[in-house]
Amino acid sequence: DFIVYAMAAADQALADSGWTPRTEAERTSTGVLIGSGIGGLSGIADTSILLKEKGPRRVSPFFIPGRLINLASGYVSIKHGLKGPNHAVVTACSTGAHAIGDAARLVALGDADVMVAGGTESPICRIALAGFAACRALSTGFNDQPTKASRPYDRDRDGFVMGEGAGIVVLEDYEHAKARGAHIYAEIIGYGMSGDAFHITAPAETGDGAYRCMQAALKRAGIQASDIDYVNAHGTSTPMGDEIELGAVERLFGNAAGKLAMSSTKSAIGHLLGAAGAVEAIFSVLAMRDNIAPPTLNLDNPSVDTAIDLVPKQAKTREINTVLSNSFGFGGTNASLIMRAVN
Structure with missing residues (x-):
């Protein structure tokens, strides 16, 4: 779900950046700030059904950790040994941009030399689709032509098409990046x-x-x-x-x-x-x-x-x-x- 997307994207971002902190100082100066709009919604829906049909003893001990939005940052931090700021943002559809902006400020303020930042989401499930359709946000007029449904600024548009995935970037202090010869985008x-x-x-x-x-x-x-x-x-x-x-x-x-x-x-x-x-x-x-x-x-x-x-x-x-x-x-x-x- 959303945590898996975050981990996969963070792996790619760190590999592309060439940054692998090896010393304790490098690890403590590298942080994570990954957000999500609605987190593990599909898991909540599935576990609610399980609870009703099978009872509380069938609920996984990983249910709560798998739903908490900050656990995307947590898992990335644990996997890569990143001991700097460990934070999350939840601001609906602005989340990913806020995460990158906030992480950039942490670097600018000197709280970290490097931040792994971005957003992740795994919302494609029945309850999310039903909920967004109920508040009239989703496109429903192109179900027979799904590739034509997302049409921003077109006069026939009738709502958004839900997607899922993650976007993660590595933000770095300029002098720190230059000193190690990093490729700066x-x-x-x-x-x-x-x-x-x-x-x-x-x-x-x-x-x-x-x-x-x-x-x-x-x-x-x-x-x-x-x-x-x-x-x-x-x-x-x-x-x-x-x-x-x-x-x-x-x-x-x-x-x-x-x-x-x-x-x-x-x-x-x-x-x-x-x-x-x-x-x-x-x-x-x-x-x-x-x-x-x-x-x-x-x-x-x-x-x-x-x-x-x-x-x-x-x-x-x-x-x-x-x-x-x-x-x-x-x-x-x-x-x-x-x-x-x-x-």
Whole structure:
């Protein structure tokens, strides 16, 4: 489930980074911050049925540890012997972005030299699908054509498509990384947060929360909106959310909107809930590495006119040096990350 995804992704991230702490000092300066939106939901549902049908003695002693969201960080820490900060974030669909942003701040504050950070989710089960469908968040109009169901910004969109997996990155103090000759993909230069204070599931209709969140990230980065080359949108394919985010981005970029590329990679992989922000931060970094803006698939007929290039249906080659990745969640929790290429 979500812990297994986190462990697999952390293994890959650490291997790719080339960082294997061997001394006690290296282990105590390497931490973990992995979050999840809803954790072990499928296990809760399955064990509830088991409890009812077979009684309490059949409940596994691993039931509780397997459901706690911070155990994703815990298992990764134990497996790799990482004794630095051991933390978790739970902020619905903003979780992965918050985890990366918070971990970057721990490094900047000197609490760790290296942080293994990101989000993980394993929500595809009957109870999750029923619950999200009940609150009218899921797409239900393309059941016979599932590959067409996730269609952010398209006029026929009717909700998101659930995905699952994990996105984990290794964050490191620059001098520490340089000293060991690490391959550096990008630098996190901005991190913004905000709250809508509006509704338990719907975003603020004015887009003010998203706008303030992006604005805070720009302020922290010390750059202008016009310096951003690509935005990885939250873009879930919901009728309300997509246009609210688009309006907030248009407001932020103003006259510079016409030079901007923005797409939703959820059109390709679905919505990974608490893992989405981390996976999309990775997509954003790869967009810089390859100078390719990933496409918004299934965008046949945009629901609104915009000067922003929504990269419909096919990826586009363009110079990308600075990226913004947005993640917004139930409860009005918002996170934006700004990353810059390192040459």
